[in-house]
Amino acid sequence: MVNPAIIVKAGSRVSIQVINADHDTAHGLVITASQARSSWMPMMTASPAFTGSALWFLGNPTTSGMHAGTLTFTATPGTYTYLCPVPGHSQKGMAGSFTVTGTG
Numbered sequence: 001m002v003n004p005a006i007i008v009k010a011g012s013r014v015s016i017q018v019i020n021a022d023h024d025t026a027h028g029l030v031i032t033a034s035q036a037r038s039s040w041m042p043m044m045t046a047s048p049a050f051t052g053s054a055l056w057f058l059g060n061p062t063t064s065g066m067h068a069g070t071l072t073f074t075a076t077p078g079t080y081t082y083l084c085p086v087p088g089h090s091q092k093g094m095a096g097s098f099t100v101t102g103t104g
Ligand SMILES: [Cu+2]
Pocket: 026, 027, 028, 084, 085, 086, 089, 094
């Protein structure tokens, strides 16, 4: 799937493992409350929606392996955006919706 719409229930403990398999470009993943996907520099304008919902930078793979990380957080209700915070990437489409349903 490319940029799937993610829906979870309020109060869920969410864990997302991220692996950068792009051979020549750094990426990251941030879930943010703002409409920062149209920003050229989300790392300057987007703040994580939840404690732990940001992996700002995963470098490109090296001969010793790929960079990986895990976001772990507890979801509270709302409509959020996930995006890649590397400059220009969310503008080019590295973004999607993250929705937390219910009253938690
Ligand atoms: Cu990216």
